[in-house]
Amino acid sequence: MQKNPMTVQGEAALREELDRLKKHDRPKVISAIAEAREHGDLKENAEYHAAREQQGFIEGRIQDIEAKLSTAQVIDISKIPSADKVIFGATVTIVNLDNDASVSYTIVGDDEADVKSNKISYQSPIARALIGKEIGDVVAVRTPGGEVDYEIDAVHYGS
Structure with a gap:
């Protein structure tokens, strides 16, 4: 199962x-x-x-x-020692390298995902690109408008 x-x-x-x-x-x-x-x-x-x-x-x-x-x-991400690595449950701040726009997302389960609250599913393209990466890494995310490069600016564990 x-x-x-x-x-x-x-x-x-x-x-x-x-x-x-x-x-x-x-x-x-x-x-x-x-x-x-x-x-x-x-x-x-x-x-x-x-x-x-x-x-x-x-x-x-x-x-x-x-x-x-x-x-x-x-x-329960609060029981995991904080690190610079993006994992399930982490809140990640990323910067769009094209326009310097910054946004934070929390990576959650499918049922919890709510884009208006900046909670994205771990299965979404952005989350899949971010998981396993660390602060300072640049990730390319495929979007309907083409590929966008983001730099991971911060990672927080817990609420």
């Missing part, structure tokens, strides 16, 4: 969502189904059908999260 790397924060967020789905959302939709059943004919009962559809989404998401957690390999 393939393990999926995940940060401690990513695992906590999934467990929190799972807990909310099981303890809050699932009972709420079951109650809505029961209430809609009391309204009579189920064939033309839009509330009933909407609640059943919502129940399907909730149960599907619960199964999805449970599967992800069962294959998760949680990596």
Whole structure:
């Protein structure tokens, strides 16, 4: 079985969502189904059908999260001694050598990736180019607009 790397924060967020789905959302939709059943004919009962559809989404998401957690390999980067090397979970500051623009990314698992928060998947082209490199190294990243050269300016372990 393939393990999926995940940060401690990513695992906590999934467990929190799972807990909310099981303890809050699932009972709420079951109650809505029961209430809609009391309204009579189920064939033309839009509330009933909407609640059943919502129940399907909730149960599907619960199964999805449970599967992800069962294959998760949680990596606590705060327990790894800091170094200059880019690894999973590290926050990396890179400088575009063409325009001197600087940006920082945290390399995370697929489920945690959020470009708006500068969290990129370890499988993304940028992360794959950066992992294993060190401060001062120049990496070439293929982008839709062509290849871009970045210099690794800083590496931080932990939040």
